[in-house]
Amino acid sequence: MVEALLADSTYAGHPLHSALAALWELYLTQAQRLDRIARLSDRVQFSERVHERTRTERFEKQLRQLEKMTRISDRYQDMMHELNSALQQASTHDALTSLPNRRLLNDRLKQEAARSKRLETPLCIGLLDIDHFKQVNDTFGHDAGDEVLRTVACATRDSLREYDLCGRWGGEEFLLLLPAISLEDAEATMQRLTELLHGLRFDCLSEEYRISASIGLTAYRQDERPEDAVARADAALLEAKRGGRNRVTVAA
Numbered sequence: 001m002v003e004a005l006l007a008d009s010t011y012a013g014h015p016l017h018s019a020l021a022a023l024w025e026l027y028l029t030q031a032q033r034l035d036r037i038a039r040l041s042d043r044v045q046f047s048e049r050v051h052e053r054t055r056t057e058r059f060e061k062q063l064r065q066l067e068k069m070t071r072i073s074d075r076y077q078d079m080m081h082e083l084n085s086a087l088q089q090a091s092t093h094d095a096l097t098s099l100p101n102r103r104l105l106n107d108r109l110k111q112e113a114a115r116s117k118r119l120e121t122p123l124c125i126g127l128l129d130i131d132h133f134k135q136v137n138d139t140f141g142h143d144a145g146d147e148v149l150r151t152v153a154c155a156t157r158d159s160l161r162e163y164d165l166c167g168r169w170g171g172e173e174f175l176l177l178l179p180a181i182s183l184e185d186a187e188a189t190m191q192r193l194t195e196l197l198h199g200l201r202f203d204c205l206s207e208e209y210r211i212s213a214s215i216g217l218t219a220y221r222q223d224e225r226p227e228d229a230v231a232r233a234d235a236a237l238l239e240a241k242r243g244g245r246n247r248v249t250v251a252a
Ligand SMILES: Nc1nc2c(ncn2[C@@H]2O[C@H](COP(=O)(O)OP(=O)(O)OP(=O)(O)O)[C@@H](O)[C@H]2O)c(=O)[nH]1
Pocket: 096, 129, 130, 131, 132, 133, 134, 135, 137, 141, 142, 143, 144, 145, 146, 149, 170, 171, 172, 241, 245
């Protein structure tokens, strides 16, 4: 409308014509500036939004990486935990029979001897050895021998009380720690165990083959070292072997 007024020759001589033309010119310049500023502002805002998006994406990516690392670290810790347990088990237990090994047995022997001394309660110690085990290996093979060892270990452990301990002392020899039992009762328990072992049947041996075990038994004396009692049980075991095997010999 202003442009139409300024273009109209009727108002060309009007005293306000030049003022209106100057004002219009000023308005157009300002409008152009405003337009440039608005475009600039749009560009800045757009670039801000792009930056914001890349920042968010970067942050989310880092978060995902962190979560992944946490998961890996958790898995790694679980593996370390399992490895530690396996190492602990391997250092204290026999791989073939899963029974306590000689190292753990020695620790428990000392603990039980100390407890027996402190509480003045009896502690019986037995050494069990499978008879003619070499013959089992030689006749039926080493795998059959292993199977016999596993079965004897399992049967012996299951025949004992909860607080007794049976471990693999070495080869075909097992150490038994029997706390809080008289020598007389322990002898009866060992007698039942030799009968149980003699009655075992094995698929890996021939139908008629029967294994047997000899046991040397003694009571820990509270004024001696635990290993002295084990040596006495060992001597009693030798006597049981010499006496014909498949028997219990007590060293009082
Ligand atoms: N299969 C198998 N055999 C073993 C293992 N450890 C020891 N032996 C065997 O056990 C046998 C022990 O034989 P000996 O010490 O001569 O005793 P034995 O034949 O039982 O005879 P006595 O003890 O006198 O009745 C050896 O042949 C060893 O190789 C094992 O982990 N697995």
